[in-house]
Amino acid sequence: MTDAFKCKKSKTSCCSPKSALRELVRHDEFHNIARNDTAWRPPYDPNYPQPPYGGPGYEQPYDPAYERPPYEQPPYEQPPYEQPPYEQPPYEQPAYEQPPYEQPAYEQPPYEQPPYEQPYERPAFERPAYEQPPYEQPPYNKPYQPEQPYERPYPVSNVTQATPVIRTTKAPARSKYICGLKGTTGREARVVGGEDALPGEWCWQVALINSLNQYLCGGALIGTQWVLTAAHCVTNIVRSGDAIYVRVGDHDLTTKFGSPGAQTLRVATTYIHHNHNSQTLDNDIALLKLSGHAELKEGVCLACLPARGVNQVAGKRCVVTGYGYMGETGPIPLRVREAEVPVVSDNECVRKINAVTEKIFILPASSFCAGGESGHDACQGDGGGPLVCNVDGYYELSGLVSWGFGCGRQDVPGVYVKVSSFIGWINQIISVNNI
Secondary structure (H helix, E strand, O other): OOHHHOOOOOOOOOOOOHHHHHHHHHHHHHOOOOOOOOOOOOOOOOOOOOOOOOOOOOOOOOOOOOOOOOOOOOOOOOOOOOOOOOOOOOOOOOOOOOOOOOOOOOOOOOOOOOOOOOOOOOOOOOOOOOOOOOOOOOOOOOOOOOOOOOOOOEEOOOOOOOOOOEOOOOOOOOOOOOOOOOOOOOOOOOEOOOOEOOOOOOOOEEEEEEOOOOEEEEEEEEEOOEEEEOHHHHHHHHHHOOOEEEEEOOOEOOOOOOOOOOEEEEEEEEEEOOOOEOOOOEOOOEEEEEOOOOOOEOOEOOOEOOOOOOOOOOOOEEEEEEOOOOOOOOOOOOEOEEEEEEEEOHHHHHHHHHOOOOOOOOOOOOEEEEEOEOOEOOOOOOOOOEEEEEEOOEEEEEEEEEEEOOOOOOOOEEEEEEHHHHHHHHHHHHHHHOO
């Protein structure tokens, strides 16, 4: 075996590839050292088709004269140049250097001494003599009065002539915070007989007025911030959205500036009873909360509330006050007047009112009757005003003027709101809304 078939690896007989053997044969032929191991070789025939180069049984002899054609390098094509995108470097603001500040030299202005002034000496005060200017009565502006005579049952509202009433001489202990005490001016042994009440006498009497300063109804002050009145007095004005004001401590509404010490307070909230019937005037009661507190003083006081469910006995004489008409056809004085009327039993009231009305009258449980004496009654303009009864020297608010037939007719009593039937309703509202 020739060296071409020897392998360098141990335990391997032959590992030479054919390409190495072919190159070895060509080398031996080129140097005439090739060995022919073929037993017989046919002569060369030029017409014999030669198998292709590299076919079996034939190998192309090496020709040293053969020259490999020159290799032609294909032309090189330069790829297109792509410009990379330009990125703007971030701008850096150069550091600002503050120039050094130079404080200007301060020049003190020359001080000038102010001229000396003699101190002021206050002269002795001499009070000038006070001269009382003469009092001029302002002109009386007569309020509007309807031409048609008033016939109840419409919400009644002033008091006609009153019967003589003897005032008691025994006066209970007084304090402005004690309710049911009348004014002190001229109270003892005074006889009332068809005259105006004294200024400040019925100090819980209030007047309801609208935003045009027009008188609406009466009412009673039961707390520094609470007023009781009839519901029919405020129902329409509450629906219209107009403001209601309460005038306390004003005996005469016709004067330009009112009575001394009178106060005007706006109504903040109106509480009309939820079962009020504007047709039958059942539960005809409303509670007004004032925007501020009334100042209790001479001419301004509180009326006492009765106990719950208390009824005044028939025949007891009580006092009704108001600013309303002096008779069925007027005039309206707009001054507080008073009338003493007797309490009438429910059965007698129903009988007497049914005698003058075509419809059957049924007295509501929340109302009672008083009056029926000729010339002594509440009238138009007195609606919502107080009817008070003297109980052990203190006046209790037993009723509010509601309605009636005419004014001061014989055997025709007026109908009043029974305040004792609404004590629970009143206390509930005040306890929830009192500040």
